[in-house]
Amino acid sequence: MPTTVDTEQLDTVLEIAEEATDSAAALTMPAGFEETVRPFDPTLDTLRIESLTATDTLAAFRATTLAATSTESWHDGLEPAPRANNAGSHTGLLAALAIIFIVIAYNFRHLARLVKIYTEDLVKVRHGRDNVFDERPATDFNILVLLIILFVVCGGILLSAAININIGGYDRPVPIEFVMKVTSIVSGYYLFQLLAYQTVGYTFTTTEGRREWIRGFNASQALLGIVLALPASLTIFYPHTMGWTILAGIICYFIARIFFILKGFRIFYDRISSLLYFILYLCTLEIIPLIWVYICSAYEYV
Numbered sequence: 001m002p003t004t005v006d007t008e009q010l011d012t013v014l015e016i017a018e019e020a021t022d023s024a025a026a027l028t029m030p031a032g033f034e035e036t037v038r039p040f041d042p043t044l045d046t047l048r049i050e051s052l053t054a055t056d057t058l059a060a061f062r063a064t065t066l067a068a069t070s071t072e073s074w075h076d077g078l079e080p081a082p083r084a085n086n087a088g089s090h091t092g093l094l095a096a097l098a099i100i101f102i103v104i105a106y107n108f109r110h111l112a113r114l115v116k117i118y119t120e121d122l123v124k125v126r127h128g129r130d131n132v133f134d135e136r137p138a139t140d141f142n143i144l145v146l147l148i149i150l151f152v153v154c155g156g157i158l159l160s161a162a163i164n165i166n167i168g169g170y171d172r173p174v175p176i177e178f179v180m181k182v183t184s185i186v187s188g189y190y191l192f193q194l195l196a197y198q199t200v201g202y203t204f205t206t207t208e209g210r211r212e213w214i215r216g217f218n219a220s221q222a223l224l225g226i227v228l229a230l231p232a233s234l235t236i237f238y239p240h241t242m243g244w245t246i247l248a249g250i251i252c253y254f255i256a257r258i259f260f261i262l263k264g265f266r267i268f269y270d271r272i273s274s275l276l277y278f279i280l281y282l283c284t285l286e287i288i289p290l291i292w293v294y295i296c297s298a299y300e301y302v
Helices: 007-027 046-052 055-076 091-106 108-123 140-168 176-204 207-227 229-237 239-268 274-299
Strands: none
Touching: 091 108, 091 140, 091 176, 091 229, 108 140, 108 207, 108 239, 140 176, 140 207, 140 229, 140 239, 140 274, 176 207, 176 274, 207 229, 207 239, 229 239, 239 274
């Protein structure tokens, strides 16, 4: 049976086809347009890559990029870390301490005898001239100077560490420049004391009494140089022990000063009125200068 075609429906289909042809013609590129291939840009096309690739493919791409970047960093090398600016890493300070220890070790055979002699000089008061049979080695003066220098260096290290804890806290390392400044202040404090004791001894006592007093003072500094060497070394190389080493140094220093003050009292006291001069001496030469040393050292703190 022949099929009849509805002319109205056929006209509708033809109209739709013509509209689609016109739309396709409108989307065609203009004449003379040449399409160029743009090179891949990882920065601009990141979002497109993430939207078009699967998760495992994206992870592989990132791993490849990281490997390429690491290879380039390997060619550049590592960034060097700055050297720590503290006493434990300063070549000059460590070399000075090493030289002092080596010289003292070289004269170690005389050290036990000298420690006994210095202890007697600090505690006892001799009357009259020196004993002819006093067994002082020939290198007594040289070792005494070295031990006093050792005391100045160790005292500067411990005092700078104490100020650093009091102002900067435990976490901040002690700057080497600050240690050097405090050490110079301690050396000036020793020279001031030596000159002041010479002046007071020359004014208020005899020549023998002045000599005994100066001997006691130098003996106390030399013995402190031996005793403070260990706390100062621990402060440099083991900063976490700084609190205990500073406390030990303070105790040793005041014990030595007490023995020296007692010797001075036995030298200068001859009547009740001497107590007034002795109190003035304590305030003028023992208390106020020590406070000024701490204030000047704290002022130099950076």
